[in-house]
Amino acid sequence: MATASEACQTRRNRAMRPWAKGFVGAAIFVSGYFGLQSLAAWHDTHAIFINASESLPNWALLVEAGRFPKRGDYVVFDPGRDPLVVKHFGATPKPFAKIAYGVPGDVVSRSAERVLVNGHEVARLKPLTRQGERLVPGPTGVVPTGCIFAASPHKDGFDSRYSAIGFVCGHHLIGVGEPIL
Template identity: 70%
Template sequence: MALIGGAALGWSALKDWHDHHAFLINASESLPNWALLVETGRFPARGDYVVFAPGHDPLVVKHFGADPKPFAKITYGVPGDVVTRTGDAVRVNGKTIAHLKPKTHQGEDLRPGPLGTIPPGCIYAGSPHRDGFDSRYAAIGFVCRDRLIGIGTPIL
């Protein structure tokens, strides 16, 4: 009987882990890691890898489809931080974190992302890659709770 109880407890723990975790393969070059263990339902802190739904902006749909796969980025700004821009330099709390490009590789206009105080429940998700498609552009913008999937831990 103890064996059955132990197996049931183990199964319950595994199911709970499965309900709150996932693996993500990052197919883009925007991050140095290509595999992440994702803990779902957690709000990211500054510096955390974050996994989110990119939304349905026409530029996102054109390049990633009507049902795009989740994006993985780094949390560069959290609620209350201030995003500013001087020329093509995007800053969070005065620190330059990215530079804007005027157009995609295909020549489409890239509109700059939001400025000002990051609202409650939202983050600035970015990438160290110069061609990163992230919160620096309006097509992604601030990423709020309704699009957040969880935080990621690089594993490969």
């Protein structure tokens, strides 16, 4: 049997329950609202990118838009509409994912088929595509402000080493990728 003080405590707990339930419900609603707002904001600047090419070891990247890449970052970009790009990837090609080997101020040079950034080999040139089309070497010199030199270690990489892509600048940059798979 309950004592008088225990009975009083039980009545107080019951009296607070509707208020506590309302408070908990409001807290869950507010947390959910702000959680959804955060998720919506995150969705505006992030995406999952599936890399279907063999040029990178990772096939899935979490991409953050609006951040300029640093040297060594994975980068996702619009490859542009050069005739060779359109011929192989269509009139509206999907974004490319590569590595930012050169950033503004870096120096791109060539020595025979070797492509160098600041004196370090980052890629090799091929004279022809797999289909036998001529590949024109890409730009050399200082990487301009707002641009990057994007390439991959793959021997068949189609990237800034060729003029059809060249330096990737400004509005062509989509975002920086973090490998997830």
